[in-house]
Structure formats: C-alpha cells, structure tokens
Amino acid sequence: MRRESGARSRATPLGAAPRTPPVILLIFLLIWSQPPTSAESLTVVSWGGSYARACTKAYHEPFTANSGIKIRLEDYNGGLAQIRAQVETGNIHWDVVDLEIADAVLACDEGLLEFIEAGDLPPGPDGTPAAQDFLPDTFTECSVGTTFYSTIFAYNRENFSGGEPATIEDFFDMKRFPGRRGMRRTPQVNLEFALMADGVPLDQVYATLSTAEGVDRAFRKLDTIKEHIVWWTAGAQPPQMLADGEVVMSTAYNGRIFNAQVLENQPFTVVWDGQVLDKGQLAIIYGTPRLKAARRFLAFAAKSESMARLGRYISYSPVRRSGSALITTHIETGVDMKPHMPTTPENMTRALHNDWEWWSDHVDEMNERFSAWMAR
C-alpha cells in the first residue's frame, strides 16, 4: 500500500480519499518553481532609507527600463556574515551588494566577491578611458565605487543662540557648547575625529593611530566627552535624535542630514570641517548564477550619468571626474546640490580620506579596544 505511486493514485476512482502523493507533488512543484533564477531579475542589497530610495530612482529603475532586467531591492546593515554564509553554502540569493570599501577589500580577500573586469568600468561620456576618469582609489579589485559620502557632524540651530560650532574641535568642546553628542557605535571615524580635534594634522592621523601612544591619545580625547555621548548604529538615527532634542549635535552621514534639511525643513547645520570621506562600493557576490546580468548592472551603475543622477536625489557625489561636472539640482526641491556635496572644494578645506587599508589591518584590534573602553 505504501508504495502506491502517484500514477496509481490518479487511477483511483473518484471519491476515494486522495493519499499523500498529490501533497508531495505539490511540495515538489513549489520547490521547483521557487527560485526566480531567470535572467530577468537581480537582487541588489543596499543600506535602506533615503539612500536606497535614491539609488532606486537614480539607476535601478533606468536600468530596468534599459535592459528589461528587474531589480529586487533588499536592505541590510553592513557586515559580511550573510555574504559569507551564502557563498560557503553555495545558496546564493544576493547578486549585487552595496559595501563599505574596507568591507569590500576584506570580502575580496576572503574570496566572497567576483573580481571586476575591464567591462565593468565604462568610459566617460566623452570617451575618456575609465582608468583616467575614475578618481584615484575609488575602486578595488572586486568593487566599483559609485559615490563619495562623508561622515560629518551636524547640529540643531535651535540649541545654540550665541556662537555656533564651526570646527571639529568644537564638537569636543564641552565648555563652549554643552549638551549631549551623538556618535556612531564603532571605533571607525570616531578615532579620526578625536585625533583631528586634538591637533593632529590630516596627513598624520593614520600614522599616529599606528602607534600605541596615538591610539591612547585618541581614546583620551574621547574620554573628555564620553559621559555626554549617545551612541547610534543606523544612519537614520542622527537626524531623529537631533530633531527630538536627544542630542545637540551628532556625527552623521551628510546625505541623511541633507534630506532632513530640504525635505523636512529641519534647522540643522552641517559642519564640514574635519569631515571623513568614504567611497560607497558595489560588488558582485562570488558564484552568483546571474553573473552576466550582474555585470551589466554594475557597468550601468558605474556610468557617470548614473552617479550624477544619484546626486540629484541625495547629496552624495560622483567618484568620476566626468560625473562631478554633471552635478545640478535636487530633483524634488530644486535646491542647488553643489554646496551640499562632500567633494565641493569649499567643503574640503579640512577633509580626511578614510584609509581603508589601515582599517582592514586594524579593525579587529580597534574593535576590541573600543569595546573594552565602552564597557569601562
């Protein structure tokens, strides 16, 4: 009886109770039909919020219109654990990921990403070869840069009637500017801010951090405001904390503050002094069955036009020379984007380039030190 096959059970007369085979068949059907592996769809994983929305408008939708390949957007909060799990089990459902550059390098070294090829880097609109058009150090062996974004600090004007903060030193000045500060719960960027505020020149920041005394110095500087720091983890938190009055100033990603300024009319001011510049990266998960489509997507996103279009939705600027020339206005409000871009020369008077190489060497060490410091 048990060995009764699907064919037999179909032959049973109507009215007889159907046994398990149809159910099993159904399950099989579900499993078989489940993965939408056809070339018509790609899963792109990004940081959510206003940034992911901007990417959708700037190059996901135009890419779909152009190629017929649909984009499924997923959110994540950074880190490599999920990518590693997918590559190691061979069950890959992400295709393209938006990564921090240090993570992109790490993931590349760990064999979690596909190497980029010449075709992934399209020439500029006037035919300039990509190698000359991309700004130096904006792509890696496995990833293509798409935007400059910056960690700055911003304050709520309502909290300051007399003088307003203007430099990174002011962020650490509790006497002139009392009140709580927001900072991201990571050693990254915070150690750099601390050293810059302590008088270390830009070009010496990472050299100083490479010495034990330099690290001590950075933590000692952070000690001076430790009791007044509110820690944040997601990019959407700082504008919220500033608006709620939870903090009077906070470090933040410049694009998130820009959105609060122009779309919500929040009385926030960005302090560009001491900004830490980063390059957002796109990379392809190693072993994806949709490699060809993923490469097409990468090449599309890496076009100067795509980068410039992104800069019309959020204040993150292109990493290509030809793209910088295309910066215009915010598409929803018509605000001129130039003053809000991290790479605009007036905003670059004291700007530190995040040294991903230093961080990929020291991230574990600094994280432990930071955790120990936090717990004390």
Place this chain on the structure above:
Amino acid sequence: MDGTLKTVRLRAAVPVLPLVAFILVTFIAPLATMLVRSVYDPLVAGAMPETLFLLSEWDGKSIPREAVFEAAVRELLGARQARNLGRVVTRINRVQPGMRSVIMKSVRKLRRISGSDSWRDTLIDMDPAWGKAQTWQAIRRTGERFTMRHYLHALDLDRGPGGGIVRQKPERRIYMPLLGRTLAVSLSITALCLLLGYPVAYLIAHAPHRWTNLLLLLVLVPFWTSLLVRTTSWIVLLQTRGVINDALVALGLIAEENRIAMIYNMTGTVVAMTHVLLPFMVLPLYSVMRTIPPLYMNAAATLGASFPRAFWRVYWPQTQPGVFAGSLLVFILAIGYYITPELVGGRSGQLISNMIAYHMQQSLNWGLAAALSGILLLCVFVIYLIYDRVVGIERMKLG
C-alpha cells in the same frame, strides 16, 4: 528468552529514535563543531605546509633562511590562486595586526615578478616587516593546527615575547571583566525574579479557585508575547522622553533637565531581562506551591506559631524545590541572553553573549566566538555541578 527480551527492548526504543536523531543533529553536532572550532584550525597549516615545516627548525630570533622565504612566496601565491589567501592573511593579522596589508601588498607585487636570486632580499625590500622575527613568529603560531590561542584570547591572556603566557595590558582586558559582569547581572536578575515572583506565585496558588485562571493568564500573556514587543515596550516606558520620565517631570518630582537615564545602560538591561524571565520563576514556584496542602500551615497555626514563623519553618522549606528550579532556570537563561541587552543595554549594559554575536557576525572570528561560548558552557556546567552538590538535582521540580 534473553534474545526475545532484547528484541522487545529494541522495539521499545524505536519510537525514541526520531528524538535521538533530532537531538544529535540540532544539539550535539553543532555543540561539538563549535568546541572543535575553538581549538582546531587547519587552514593556515594546509595552505603553507612547507613554510611551516621549515619554520619549525628556525631559532625564533634571527631572520629565517632563504628557503623559508622561497617557500613562503610560492605558497602565498598558491593560496591566492586557490582564493584562500584572504582567509590565511586574516588569521595571521589577528595574531599580528598590520600583517594583512604587508602580505597583500607584497603578493600583489610578487605576481609581477617572475624570479629572484634572493627572495629574502626581495621581500624585505618590499616591506621591512619581512625582516622582523615577530612576523615569522606570527606565521608560525597561526600555523598550529591545534591551538589554544582562542582560549588565551578569551581569557584576556597572551603569549609574551618569550612564549610564556602573560596577561593582556589592562586597557585590552575585555572578556574576563565582561564575563564577571554577566555572572553578576544574571545573579541579580535571579534574585530580583525570586523576590518578585515568589509573592505572585503564592498569590496564584492560594487565591480562590475562580481567580486562579485569571491570575495565571496575567503571567502567561506576557510569557506568550513576543520578546521583541516586550523589550521595545520597555524602551517606550523608560527612555529619557518616555512615559515614566514624563510622569515624573509632570508631577514635579524631577526637573526637566534632570530626566533619569533608565535605559541604554545596565538599569535597562536588568529591568527588561527581569521582566522577560519572570514567568520562568513564577511557573515552577506555582506548580510546587499548588501541591502543598494548606493543612500544614493550619497545623502550625493551631500549635501556636505566628504566621511569619509558620511560613519560615513550615511553608518555605516545602517550596524549595520550586525555588531552586526557578532560580537555576532563570540564571542559566540569563547568562546566555543576547537580544535584550543588545536592544536596551547601550554602552554599559552589554553582556558576554553580545561579544560572541559580534565575533560571529561582524569580525567573522568564529574560533574566538567558539572559545567564548565554550567558556560560557563551562560556567553553566560548573554551576550545575555546584547545584547538584549543594542541593541535589533530584530535588528540582520544574512543574
């Protein structure tokens, strides 16, 4: 006769097999894998066998001889071919921070070089770090297949320059203080749960029958509510601009600028975890109290004992199996708790499990995560042994 008895026994065991298989697959196997991972790491040994073999004869002080360099160059390039280099380098970098960029940069340059008379000079030319003994010591240490370095790391210890075991510098000690804190917090949560749960269980066990179900429901509804919902409700209540602070300000008990920080610190962790774990105390207590006949207390009263005396001499000893069961349950759940401290612990309310999660998800240092888990497991085991010695496990009653 003997044979048939065996068959009967075997047949009786058959229905249990799925359970045995289930436990094997979902509990024993992962646990064993984890413990193995904490001491065994064959990756570097497998990628650089010859270099490590040659290094085993090295004195540990001078610059190694040419053959070592030659083997290292060949095996590093081979690891790159196998897409393994990153993982090898990550491990070496953990022992000697800074080695990642030294090796990666050198390998990138080596790919463009076809040959060399002296790989020793070539490499030291590329980066002076190759001429330092500590670089090769790091490679040698990472190459150990069986290693105690994760456990040393988890115990805030390190190998000194001479190879002896030394304590980490004070500003780098993190895991032991955190473990101590975790144990202390779990203990206070257990005490709080007992303090709060005992009267509740007493009330439920001795309330008129028609009230019992309603009161039990009041304990069970939070128990059935999602952990996340309960934790975030505490955020709403306790935050600086939350319900409690607003009420205190409105009543004039505290000034607007002196709002109390009750969340994103240890207070938040203790409050939220006590609430989440309370049912695990109340239910065993209740099930024990229910079975205590009121006759004993009545008898004590008729013999002239006051209520406190009767309670302490007659009632309390009878509830001990429930007290022990509830305490053990709450304590063991508390030391492994992760999500609540993550959400409401802020800077000072993090526990050891948050560090384990960090090494699992962010740093991908699974060896260290496994060693930390192993130590936590050992703690639970020791507590269980102490409990068994002092109380006797057969006295425990879970319901």
